[in-house]
Amino acid sequence: MKLTRRDFMAGAAAFAAIAPRQFATAATLPREVDVAIVGGGAAGIAAARKVVASGRSAMIIEAGAGIGGRCTTDSTSFNTPFDRGARWLYNNDTNPLIDLARTARIDLVQGPRGQRIRIGRRNARAGETEEFLALVVRVNRAMQDAIHTRGDLPAAQALPNDVGDWAGTLDFQLGAMQTGKNLGDLSAADLLTLQPREPLSYCRQGVGTLIARLADKIPVALSTPVTAIKWSARDAQIETGAGTLTARAVIVTASASVLNAGVIKFTPELPKRQSDALSKLTLGSFDHIALELPGNPLGLARDDSFIEKSSDRRTGLLLANIGATSLCQVDVAGSFGAELSAQGEAAMVDFAAEWLRNLFGGDIAKAVQRKSVTRWNNVPYVMGAMSAALPGGQPSRRILMEPLGSLFFAGEAIHETQWGSVNGAWASGERAAEAAIRKVSGAKAEGPVGSTKERAKTKKRSSQSAPSHASPASKSRDRGLSWPGSGF
Numbered sequence: 001m002k003l004t005r006r007d008f009m010a011g012a013a014a015f016a017a018i019a020p021r022q023f024a025t026a027a028t029l030p031r032e033v034d035v036a037i038v039g040g041g042a043a044g045i046a047a048a049r050k051v052v053a054s055g056r057s058a059m060i061i062e063a064g065a066g067i068g069g070r071c072t073t074d075s076t077s078f079n080t081p082f083d084r085g086a087r088w089l090y091n092n093d094t095n096p097l098i099d100l101a102r103t104a105r106i107d108l109v110q111g112p113r114g115q116r117i118r119i120g121r122r123n124a125r126a127g128e129t130e131e132f133l134a135l136v137v138r139v140n141r142a143m144q145d146a147i148h149t150r151g152d153l154p155a156a157q158a159l160p161n162d163v164g165d166w167a168g169t170l171d172f173q174l175g176a177m178q179t180g181k182n183l184g185d186l187s188a189a190d191l192l193t194l195q196p197r198e199p200l201s202y203c204r205q206g207v208g209t210l211i212a213r214l215a216d217k218i219p220v221a222l223s224t225p226v227t228a229i230k231w232s233a234r235d236a237q238i239e240t241g242a243g244t245l246t247a248r249a250v251i252v253t254a255s256a257s258v259l260n261a262g263v264i265k266f267t268p269e270l271p272k273r274q275s276d277a278l279s280k281l282t283l284g285s286f287d288h289i290a291l292e293l294p295g296n297p298l299g300l301a302r303d304d305s306f307i308e309k310s311s312d313r314r315t316g317l318l319l320a321n322i323g324a325t326s327l328c329q330v331d332v333a334g335s336f337g338a339e340l341s342a343q344g345e346a347a348m349v350d351f352a353a354e355w356l357r358n359l360f361g362g363d364i365a366k367a368v369q370r371k372s373v374t375r376w377n378n379v380p381y382v383m384g385a386m387s388a389a390l391p392g393g394q395p396s397r398r399i400l401m402e403p404l405g406s407l408f409f410a411g412e413a414i415h416e417t418q419w420g421s422v423n424g425a426w427a428s429g430e431r432a433a434e435a436a437i438r439k440v441s442g443a444k445a446e447g448p449v450g451s452t453k454e455r456a457k458t459k460k461r462s463s464q465s466a467p468s469h470a471s472p473a474s475k476s477r478d479r480g481l482s483w484p485g486s487g488f
């Protein structure tokens with residue numbers, strides 16, 4: 001049955017080596033601009049496009065040697081593009097990047113419908129898969145009930161007592177694989193607001209290639225880390241090693257973990273409300289271990305995907321024979337993923353080969369040709385994979401939408417229902433740009449970023465998505481388990 005759904009400098013050098021350079025217009029820093037955008041990932045590019053389209057001047061200031069941030073396609077390690085960060089475009093029907101991909105001449109490929117479960121060296125039987133899906137439904141219901149009676153709590157504290165030997169699978173599938181954090185470190189309320197993410201597609205040329213193409217014609221200063229921002233109600237001075245830029249508004253899209261680390265010095269300091277909000281949105285750990293396995297030693301079909309029945313956290317997600325090539329990917333996440341990635345490439349490859357051998361047999365370690373791993377926790381201007389709220393931290397996403405004079409925040413963390421995704425980052429960038437344009441035009445600020453209509457829509461979607469987590473097992477069976485972040 002198929003389931004549907006610091007080493008600071010060393011890190012910087014590695015990031016620069018894989019970042020695409022050819023698309024963005026490298027620009028020297030002007031002295032003044034209407035809207036400055038710190039960070040050239042999905043949120044920053046979306047924001048800059050909106051500002052430019054409104055007839056105002058915009059400038060992206062990016063620390064890395066290339067554009068894209070957590071959307072980076074490596075086109076040299078293998079014979080096929082390897083997305084080192086995001087791979088899937090979620091919610092095909094509503095995701096604006098789907099249409100933008102077509103405009104950018106990117107080929108979209110329908111993604112597979114979720115994963116199957118492996119139990120030792122065999123596939124789970126239908127009844128076993130049903131058992132796990134029913135458990136997932138019970139867990140969602142238990143989280144909703146617990147929040148209702150006790151308020152927000154770590155998702156793990158809401159689990160039923162009888163998860164038995166599904167404990168590791170559950171923690172991986174609902175926690176680590178979706179958010180980069182284990183259920184014990186996650187706000188149950190935040191987890192329940194995450195929108196389901198299917199159907200999904202991938203870009204044949206890579207999501208990183210798409211995002212870089214969308215930055216075409218946008219002025220970008222690369223390899224220019226912002227070190228300080230002096231902000232006021234009137235304007236902002238953005239300080240870099242290449243000089244200081246004055247902007248009438250600044251949109252900061254650096255990840256919550258980068259901002260928490262104090263990489264950018266704000267003067268005046270951020271209000272406690274905002275700094276507390278940021279501290280509750282730390283990034284989880286999620287990495288890809290990509291292995292070229294010629295000759296299909298796993299005996300699997302194109303884009304076959306598996307998780308395993310596991311009672312502990314040393315587990316992963318397999319995506320095999322990507323796009324009918326010999327590239328296979330094992331994803332590791334959460335506390336185990338963080339520990340493994342800290343040990344380096346060799347340990348990561350050893351784990352993946354051994355894990356695959358245990359599940360499919362054969363001497364996988366010998367079969368491995370080319371290989372490449374990601375270690376997002378070590379990428380200096382990212383510092384992790386995706387934001388996941390700590391218990392009690394769910395309201396932080398909305399708090400960070402509030403404008404602070406000339407200062408606005410955007411990024412994947414600042415979306416209430418699509419956090420941790422490219423489309424969430426994109427929407428957040430566009431919303432922040434609209435607010436910044438209003439500020440630059442002298443219009444009255446509206447409170448939290450986004451129009452009243454859009455906020456009402458978000459609230460409605462949020463309340464609509466909650467019951468689906470408590471849907472009956474039959475509904476869950478139809479939709480099945482999902483891809484990372486797909487909200488089952």
Ligand SMILES: Cc1cc2nc3c(=O)[nH]c(=O)nc-3n(C[C@H](O)[C@H](O)[C@H](O)COP(=O)(O)OP(=O)(O)OC[C@H]3O[C@@H](n4cnc5c(N)ncnc54)[C@H](O)[C@@H]3O)c2cc1C
Pocket residue numbers: 038039040041042043044061062063064067068069070071084085086087088089090224225226227253254255258263264286287288374376381382384385386410411412413419420421422423425484
């Ligand atoms: C391994 C992995 C797999 C993922 N899979 C998916 C997926 O399949 N689908 C999906 O939708 N999402 C996925 N995501 C999440 C998605 O990649 C992110 O949510 C999204 O790309 C974040 O975009 P952003 O613009 O908010 O942040 P970023 O991409 O982090 O962009 C911020 C930019 O700011 C720059 N910056 C930081 N500090 C400074 C500074 N001081 N000065 C100048 N520039 C600075 C950084 O270099 C970076 O380029 C995945 C993420 C990872 C890590």
